[in-house]
Amino acid sequence: MQIQTTGKLLSIVLLVDGVVSLGFGLASWFAPHATLGTIVAIKGAGSDSLIMSALGALSLMYVLLGTICLVSAALPLAYRIRFAVVLALGHLAMELKGLNEFGHDWLIGNPWPDVVIHSVFVIAYLVLAGIAWRGIASTLPYRWRTRMRERLPWFLIRLGIAGKGRDCEAAGGTHDWYNVDGNKSGCYHCVVLKPGQLWERSDA
Numbered sequence: 231m232q233i234q235t236t237g238k239l240l241s242i243v244l245l246v247d248g249v250v251s252l253g254f255g256l257a258s259w260f261a262p263h264a265t266l267g268t269i270v271a272i273k274g275a276g277s278d279s280l281i282m283s284a285l286g287a288l289s290l291m292y293v294l295l296g297t298i299c300l301v302s303a304a305l306p307l308a309y310r311i312r313f314a315v316v317l318a319l320g321h322l323a324m325e326l327k328g329l330n331e332f333g334h335d336w337l338i339g340n341p342w343p344d345v346v347i348h349s350v351f352v353i354a355y356l357v358l359a360g361i362a363w364r365g366i367a368s369t370l371p372y373r374w375r376t377r378m379r380e381r382l383p384w385f386l387i388r389l390g391i392a393g394k395g396r397d398c399e400a401a402g403g404t405h406d407w408y409n410v411d412g413n414k415s416g417c418y419h420c421v422v423l424k425p426g427q428l429w430e431r432s433d434a
């Protein structure tokens with residue numbers, strides 16, 4: 231799959247997740263009995279104002295979550311992938327919590343649709359994030375080694391840990407030039423040296 235297509239699909243999943251969360255948050259805020267009240271037995275749950283306060287906080291969290299999803303759909307792909315993984319973990323936690331609560335007497339609605347919806351989001355986020363991440367990694371080979379070199383102590387780098395790659399272009403990616411001596415260009419990520427001031431162009 232093309233990386234642009236994967237990125238667009240990831241945005242679509244984030245938008246759908248955002249609209250569902252935002253919609254549910256607003257609906258449950260204004261009509262808790264018509265929404266949350268069909269899932270859990272609100273009446274008879276002890277202090278009514280306490281349970282309504284707790285459910286109100288839940289509604290606001292859904293509004294916040296939905297807004298974050300909508301905003302993250304417009305972020306650059308590298309950030310969208312990170313949000314997707316975090317949201318997938320969130321949906322997984324919600325799903326496990328839902329499964330664990332099967333059989334409680336206060337659970338009055340059918341819990342399965344909720345579990346299925348969370349599973350769909352977990353799978354969609356993780357599959358698309360995985361494909362997109364591999365796509366980015368293949369156009370930017372050896373970048374992770376550069377990042378490791380920036381963090382490792384010098385003696386480990388001397389031993390050859392996280393050394394530069396052989397050739398970014400041969401690996402299907404692009405170089406990232408810096409000024410070696412005013413005339414030659416070196417790549418931050420691989421050992422290729424080229425004549426000319428290529429860093430001038432890569433800064434643009």
Ligand SMILES: [Zn+2]
Binds near residue numbers: 397
């Ligand atoms: Zn390179």
